[in-house]
Amino acid sequence: MTEIEKTQTEEIGIPAAAQPVAEGFAKQWYIVHAYSGMEKAVERNIAERVARAGMSTKFGRILVPTEEVVEVKNGQRKTTERKLFPGYVFVEMVMDDETWHLVKQTSKVTGFVGGGRNKPAPISEAEVQKIVSQMQEGGEKPRHKIEFTVGELVRVKEGPFADFNGSVEEVNYERSRLRVSVMIFGRSTPVELEFGQVEKT
Numbered sequence: 001m002t003e004i005e006k007t008q009t010e011e012i013g014i015p016a017a018a019q020p021v022a023e024g025f026a027k028q029w030y031i032v033h034a035y036s037g038m039e040k041a042v043e044r045n046i047a048e049r050v051a052r053a054g055m056s057t058k059f060g061r062i063l064v065p066t067e068e069v070v071e072v073k074n075g076q077r078k079t080t081e082r083k084l085f086p087g088y089v090f091v092e093m094v095m096d097d098e099t100w101h102l103v104k105q106t107s108k109v110t111g112f113v114g115g116g117r118n119k120p121a122p123i124s125e126a127e128v129q130k131i132v133s134q135m136q137e138g139g140e141k142p143r144h145k146i147e148f149t150v151g152e153l154v155r156v157k158e159g160p161f162a163d164f165n166g167s168v169e170e171v172n173y174e175r176s177r178l179r180v181s182v183m184i185f186g187r188s189t190p191v192e193l194e195f196g197q198v199e200k201t
Helices: 039-053 097-104 125-140
Strands: 003-013 028-034 059-073 076-083 088-093 109-112 153-156 165-172 177-184 187-194 198-200
Touching (some): 039 088, 039 097, 039 109
Antiparallel strands (some): 153 165
């Protein structure tokens, strides 16, 4: 496989020890919809606005779950970052008129996800922890972005066998390579290729 995903989380917020819960209220997790590609900017903007407004007691963590994608091409590995939930930012906060307006009026934010127009529905801590756990597991044992199965039909897109179709015989995720049985002159010939040299049909 040419791409390996190693998940991680970008996190901005005030240290837990410095986050007393606003009296009479508890923080809950909400999902904020942001312009695609602007998730990190929204993460920073919300944190900055919270600090300027002196609302640190009403806000906790601000998360943009991401994953590292390692692409292998011509034997070279290049690491890039990809959002796990494009267009979404997770915000831990006390929901009231003040905090709602602060987040809603943040640049590049289009609104909250779920619930009524002015009363967003929170997601549970368990749901957030499940996401975090999945990312941690992915970091310990990276999963592959592109997965092939034996018997699957693929098309060779580059190299001397370009445009030939073949059946996957063996997959080696450690080396990001696979063996494909290609029909050449009427005979089935096994060919070893990099993940990046084939595409699913």
